[in-house]
Amino acid sequence: MMAVLTFAKWIVDAPGWILSLPEGLQRLIFQFYQVFIYENRWKFFTDGLATTFIVTIGALVIGVIIGMIVALIRSTHDSQSKKPNIVLRILNVICKIYVTVLRGTPLMVQLLIMGFVIMVPKGNFETMLCAVITLGINSGAYVAEIARSGIMSINAGQMEAGRSLGLNFAQTMWHIILPQALKNILPALGNELIALLKETSLVTVIALQDVTKAAQVIVSKAYTAVIPYISLALIYLVLVMILTKLLAILERRMRKNER
Amino acid sequence: MSDNVIIRTIDLKKHYKGDEIRALDGVSAEIRRGEVVVVIGPSGSGKSTFLRSLNLLELPTSGSIFFEDVDITDSKVNINLHRQKMGMVFQQFNLFPHMTVLKNLTLAPMKLLKKSKEEAEKKAMELLERVGLKDRAEAYPEQLSGGQKQRVAICRALCMNPDVMLFDEPTSALDPEMVGEVLDVMKSLAKEGMTMVVVTHEMGFAKDVADRVIFMCDGKIVEEGIPDDFFTNPKDERAKQFLKSIL
Numbered sequence: 001m002m003a004v005l006t007f008a009k010w011i012v013d014a015p016g017w018i019l020s021l022p023e024g025l026q027r028l029i030f031q032f033y034q035v036f037i038y039e040n041r042w043k044f045f046t047d048g049l050a051t052t053f054i055v056t057i058g059a060l061v062i063g064v065i066i067g068m069i070v071a072l073i074r075s076t077h078d079s080q081s082k083k084p085n086i087v088l089r090i091l092n093v094i095c096k097i098y099v100t101v102l103r104g105t106p107l108m109v110q111l112l113i114m115g116f117v118i119m120v121p122k123g124n125f126e127t128m129l130c131a132v133i134t135l136g137i138n139s140g141a142y143v144a145e146i147a148r149s150g151i152m153s154i155n156a157g158q159m160e161a162g163r164s165l166g167l168n169f170a171q172t173m174w175h176i177i178l179p180q181a182l183k184n185i186l187p188a189l190g191n192e193l194i195a196l197l198k199e200t201s202l203v204t205v206i207a208l209q210d211v212t213k214a215a216q217v218i219v220s221k222a223y224t225a226v227i228p229y230i231s232l233a234l235i236y237l238v239l240v241m242i243l244t245k246l247l248a249i250l251e252r253r254m255r256k257n258e259r
Numbered sequence: 260m261s262d263n264v265i266i267r268t269i270d271l272k273k274h275y276k277g278d279e280i281r282a283l284d285g286v287s288a289e290i291r292r293g294e295v296v297v298v299i300g301p302s303g304s305g306k307s308t309f310l311r312s313l314n315l316l317e318l319p320t321s322g323s324i325f326f327e328d329v330d331i332t333d334s335k336v337n338i339n340l341h342r343q344k345m346g347m348v349f350q351q352f353n354l355f356p357h358m359t360v361l362k363n364l365t366l367a368p369m370k371l372l373k374k375s376k377e378e379a380e381k382k383a384m385e386l387l388e389r390v391g392l393k394d395r396a397e398a399y400p401e402q403l404s405g406g407q408k409q410r411v412a413i414c415r416a417l418c419m420n421p422d423v424m425l426f427d428e429p430t431s432a433l434d435p436e437m438v439g440e441v442l443d444v445m446k447s448l449a450k451e452g453m454t455m456v457v458v459t460h461e462m463g464f465a466k467d468v469a470d471r472v473i474f475m476c477d478g479k480i481v482e483e484g485i486p487d488d489f490f491t492n493p494k495d496e497r498a499k500q501f502l503k504s505i506l
Contacts, residue, residue, distance in 0.1 A: 082318060155351075155353075157349060157351050157353035158353060158355065160316050160349070160353060161347075161349065161353035161354075161355070162355075163316065163339075163342065164314055164316060164342060164345070164346075164347035164349075164416075165342065165343070165366075165367035165371070165415070165416070165419060166339050166340065166341075166342040166343030166367060166371050166419065167339070167366075167367060167370065167371065168339050171370060175366060175370070176355055179357050180355075180356065180357050183357070
């Protein structure tokens with residue numbers, strides 16, 4: 001274990017051009033050096049970023065799958081003209097409870113319960129799995145409501161037109177309702193993705209080494225908080241801006257043709 | 260059942276809120292093959308509900324509907340198969356906005372009749388040519404005028420080679436100058452011998468094209484007959500009232 005690097009120790013070995021700078025700037029450069037370069041600490045950030053990406057994408061996939069299924073069950077149930085059959089009614093109640101519970105409790109609490117009560121993961125892989133599943137289940141509840149509103153926003157005449165041609169309910173949903181609904185909910189889904197990316201920072205409570213944890217580790221090693229945490233904020237900000245841009249491009253593509 | 264009856268309804272009832280609202284109150288009617296039947300009546304008379312229950316878009320509370328000698332109200336019947344034989348045209352067109360005109364026309368034949376893309380498109384193009392919209396095949400519905408949309412909607416239904424066509428106020432959402440082009444298509448269909456049930460307010464169409472007129476009021480058929488008799492000499496008091504108010 002190396003001793004803590006102090007400014008006095010660092011300036012002795014510093015390259016000549018730094019010595020000619022005013023002291024304030026020297027100290028700033030020292031801080032950067034200490035946070036990113038010394039002992040290859042930037043690797044904490046890149047490793048953490050990789051974890052953040054994996055958790056975000058994994059949770060997104062799970063969230064969209066769960067959300068779509070729940071939305072289909074809920075809107076199928078609500079669109080029945082006669083009394084829905086018993087299986088559908090039970091499924092509908094389960095979905096309602098799921099959405100209520102997951103949206104009614106804080107994500108932090110859900111992580112604590114999954115991490116220390118239900119899954120109790122050991123090792124890096126299990127912890128990451130726990131984070132992906134928890135965030136995915138959480139996100140699914142929000143996606144479900146977004147997708148349901150998208151399906152409900154499609155004029156009932158579209159379903160009637162599909163059915164009148166002889167298409168069954170599932171075929172009409174798949175070919176006619178869902179493509180239109182998806183286009184309508186894309187902005188909301190984008191927002192959900194951005195929220196999800198930022199919420200992954202909470203996985204530090206189950207000791208997963210994401211990018212937020214990386215910043216915390218560096219703070220504890222370098223005894224300075226300013227540069228690590230500001231850098232952390234900038235990393236999230238840049239990621240969100242890139243995502244926003246990508247979503248805008250996607251939306252424009254989908255709108256090019258119609259309406 | 261006689262051969263030439265294609266649709267027969269027996270004592271069809273549609274009630275809402277228990278028995279409070281009776282959209283259909285015992286409708287028994289027959290549609291024969293090749294016949295053009297126009298259903299008219301004041302608003303709220305149940306004529307749209309009647310038409311929409313013929314392909315079970317509206318589930319009747321009681322009564323039966325025989326289509327080609329099968330009781331389609333029987334829950335064991337696969338209604339999707341029978342709907343393929345009943346084309347429907349809506350007041351609001353209900354074209355699929357995310358598909359081109361051509362895709363609108365070929366979706367159902369490809370999925371349900373298992374036609375190849377080429378076959379389905381060939382048939383679609385023939386129909387589009389007939390209604391004068393061949394050059395709009397690659398357009399999206401929103402790029403069309405109302406009259407064009409409705410002509411496309413008629414083609415979409417015809418692509419399934421239906422045995423009967425149901426029209427639910429097909430010209431009511433159109434600007435006046437576009438009504439004619441849609442009625443012309445319907446007239447030529449009638450001339451070719453297509454069985455048609457038409458709910459409409461176009462009395463001119465009823466007089467010229469209909470083989471029979473059904474007048475509905477309060478969820479019941481109160482008078483029916485050939486157009487000449489009905490329009491010149493209605494017997495029911497409500498029919499007289501109705502004709503006086505619109506002519």
